[in-house]
Amino acid sequence: MNYNWNWNIFWDTAPDGMGTYLESLISGLKWTLATAGLGWVIALALGLVIGTLRTAPNKWVVRLANAYVELFRNIPLIVQMFLWYFVFPEVLPEAWGTALKQLPNAPFVTAVLSLGFFTSARVAVQVSTGINALPRGQKMAGTALGLTLPQTYRYVLLPMAFRIIIPSLINEVAAIIKNSSVALSIGLIELMASTRSMQEMSFKTFEAFSAATIIYLIVSVVAILMSNLLEKKLRVPGFITSGSANSGGH
Numbered sequence: 001m002n003y004n005w006n007w008n009i010f011w012d013t014a015p016d017g018m019g020t021y022l023e024s025l026i027s028g029l030k031w032t033l034a035t036a037g038l039g040w041v042i043a044l045a046l047g048l049v050i051g052t053l054r055t056a057p058n059k060w061v062v063r064l065a066n067a068y069v070e071l072f073r074n075i076p077l078i079v080q081m082f083l084w085y086f087v088f089p090e091v092l093p094e095a096w097g098t099a100l101k102q103l104p105n106a107p108f109v110t111a112v113l114s115l116g117f118f119t120s121a122r123v124a125v126q127v128s129t130g131i132n133a134l135p136r137g138q139k140m141a142g143t144a145l146g147l148t149l150p151q152t153y154r155y156v157l158l159p160m161a162f163r164i165i166i167p168s169l170i171n172e173v174a175a176i177i178k179n180s181s182v183a184l185s186i187g188l189i190e191l192m193a194s195t196r197s198m199q200e201m202s203f204k205t206f207e208a209f210s211a212a213t214i215i216y217l218i219v220s221v222v223a224i225l226m227s228n229l230l231e232k233k234l235r236v237p238g239f240i241t242s243g244s245a246n247s248g249g250h
Contacts, residue, residue, distance in 0.1 A: 009204045010211065014197075021198045025211055028194030033219075035111050035190060036177040042116025043123050043176065044169075050120060051127025052153060065124070073121035078182050080118055085110045085186040111183035111190075119176050126168050130161030163234045170227030174220045191215060 010022040018024040053065035072080070085107065089097035103109055134157060142152030162169075181192035189197070195212040199205045 003206065005207065006204060007207060009198075009202055009207055012202070015201050016197060018194075021202065021208075024194045024198060025191065025215070028189060028191040029215055031108070031189060032177065032180050032191040035108065035115065035180045035183060035188065036173075038112045039115030039119060039180070040173060040176050042112070043119035043172070046116065046120035047123025047127055048158075050124035052131070052158065054124060054128035055131045057149075069121045069124050071121075072117050073125070077114065077118050077179055078185055081110060081114045081182060081186050084114050107183065107186045107188040110186055111180065111188050115176055115179060115183075118179070119172060122172060122175075123169065126165045126172075127158075127161060130165040131157050133164060134160055166234055167227050167231050170223055170230065173226075174223040177219050177223070178216060 010025075011020050013019065014021050014024050016024065018027060050065050050068055053061050054069070056062055056065075089100040091097075092100070100106065131153075138156055138160065139152055142156045143149075147155065180190055183190050184193040184196065187193075191212060195208045199208040202208070
């Protein structure tokens with residue numbers, strides 16, 4: 001391949017007024033991390049609730065929780081983002097739809113919500129799997145001690161389940177960072193959008209995507225190192241989870 005590499009392109013000034021191309025990529029990375037971070041907070045909170053409800057004794061509650069999981073897990077993320085951003089405001093009453101369209105940085109808000117709901121379904125599966133992996137005797141022991149069912153979940157089942165599923169949860173952190181690149185489709189200028197912009201303005205496709213690859217790789221490695229550290233500190237002897245961070249996950 002006769003290609004003239006030019007790594008100095010990152011220090012050239014970008015025509016979009018964002019400074020150099022390198023500064024443009026760093027700005028995109030900040031939006032990527034902000035989107036993924038807030039989406040993860042929503043995913044963890046909703047996933048905890050939905051995952052717990054999937055193990056509740058009431059079958060109707062379980063069915064509703066399962067329906068939530070199947071709905072958000074099986075619809076592709078890019079479709080969900082399109083629905084939230086382009087379709088949802090149109091089906092609401094006009095005043096509400098207009099208010100949504102006029103939200104400051106609506107692509108960012110939409111991307112955070114979409115990532116949060118999509119990932120919460122995956123987290124819910126892991127939470128319910130972790131609870132179901134515990135011996136039945138732990139729930140019975142909580143009841144024998146006089147704890148109510150919510151107290152048994154809070155003080156016995158959920159702490160143990162979380163220690164088991166920590167590696168797979170950290171894998172989801174790496175996944176949500178990568179999935180945030182879908183926000184490009186609704187106009188959020190995150191890392192992938194900055195990369196595409198650099199490619200189109202400088203015609204240095206290989207340099208732009210090489211830089212994006214390295215950045216995503218560094219973020220993923222940091223997430224896996226954190227997973228390994230947490231796994232060693234919080235490992236429960238005798239329990240093995242199939243979602244180990246070393247298994248890759250995605």
